[in-house]
Amino acid sequence: MATGRTERPAQRGRGIPEATVARLPLYLRALSALSERGVPTVSSEELAAAAGVNSAKLRKDLSYLGSYGTRGVGYDVEYLVYQISRELGLTQDWPVAIIGIGNLGHALANYGGFASRGFRVAALLDADRAVTGQRIAGMAVRHMDDLEQIVREDHVSIGVITTPAPAAQEVADRLVAAGITSILNFAPTVLSVPEGVDVRKVDLSIELQILAFHEQRKSGLDPVAGPVPARPSKPGERGDLPEVMPA
Numbered sequence: 001m002a003t004g005r006t007e008r009p010a011q012r013g014r015g016i017p018e019a020t021v022a023r024l025p026l027y028l029r030a031l032s033a034l035s036e037r038g039v040p041t042v043s044s045e046e047l048a049a050a051a052g053v054n055s056a057k058l059r060k061d062l063s064y065l066g067s068y069g070t071r072g073v074g075y076d077v078e079y080l081v082y083q084i085s086r087e088l089g090l091t092q093d094w095p096v097a098i099i100g101i102g103n104l105g106h107a108l109a110n111y112g113g114f115a116s117r118g119f120r121v122a123a124l125l126d127a128d129r130a131v132t133g134q135r136i137a138g139m140a141v142r143h144m145d146d147l148e149q150i151v152r153e154d155h156v157s158i159g160v161i162t163t164p165a166p167a168a169q170e171v172a173d174r175l176v177a178a179g180i181t182s183i184l185n186f187a188p189t190v191l192s193v194p195e196g197v198d199v200r201k202v203d204l205s206i207e208l209q210i211l212a213f214h215e216q217r218k219s220g221l222d223p224v225a226g227p228v229p230a231r232p233s234k235p236g237e238r239g240d241l242p243e244v245m246p247a
């Protein structure tokens with residue numbers, strides 16, 4: 001659901017395009033479901049449908065991992081899970097620190113799904129002394145004063161920002177200064193980070209706005225001209241409105 005772009009070249013060092021990297025978690029999720037059901041092999045068409053992409057794109061993506069499947073059999077589910085996990089770096093444990101333990105930070109801290117996907121919540125941090133010391137999911141919330149020490153000692157590599165927007169840049173600066181090179185930002189603000197630091201942004205309201213756009217289309221309501229005509233109209237048919245409004 002990350003809606004931001006990772007600020008990286010479109011092609012990674014080992015030749016895997018960024019767009020392919022972004023689809024690998026979709027394949028992994030679909031494969032994990034098959035694996036849980038004990039399905040041994042899957043065709044590219046089935047896997048593509050489960051992941052919501054077209055099968056030609058899927059075959060191309062998997063070819064970057066050196067995985068071509070077997071004609072008439074498909075892909076070995078367990079092996080493909082391993083290959084994608086290895087490519088995504090999920091065969092090792094990634095310690096994560098969550099910064100800002102309010103509503104969202106609480107919910108993420110209580111979410112049990114990170115560990116099974118290779119992420120260990122190593123620390124919960126907050127700037128408010130009324131929050132520090134509270135125990136959530138068996139962990140005590142630590143004060144931001146301890147950030148640098150925690151990052152160093154727990155080898156934290158990923159920071160999750162769940163503070164209010166005005167604090168997010170300052171928190172990001174501190175995370176970067178402490179040595180963190182990957183940030184997942186939930187705060188509705190654009191972060192500026194030095195080269196070499198990856199930022200992914202999660203924004204539910206953007207996702208909802210996109211759904212609202214599609215809902216509006218489905219309901220046949222044109223926000224400018226009212227109801228959309230049943231058949232496609234030619235330019236000029238609806239008064240002076242162009243078919244596509246200029247940006």
Ligand SMILES: NC(=O)c1ccc[n+]([C@@H]2O[C@H](COP(=O)([O-])OP(=O)(O)OC[C@H]3O[C@@H](n4cnc5c(N)ncnc54)[C@H](O)[C@@H]3O)[C@@H](O)[C@H]2O)c1
Binds near residue numbers: 104144187202
């Ligand atoms: N991305 C999404 O889809 C999504 C959804 C909900 C909320 N949000 C965003 O997540 C953020 C948190 O929302 P919330 O409802 O949990 O807020 P909240 O007010 O409940 O919690 C924020 C926490 O951050 C702490 N904090 C403030 N400044 C800090 C700093 N400099 N260092 C460390 N901790 C600090 C506060 O003490 C508080 O505990 C907001 O930016 C909100 O807009 C994003």
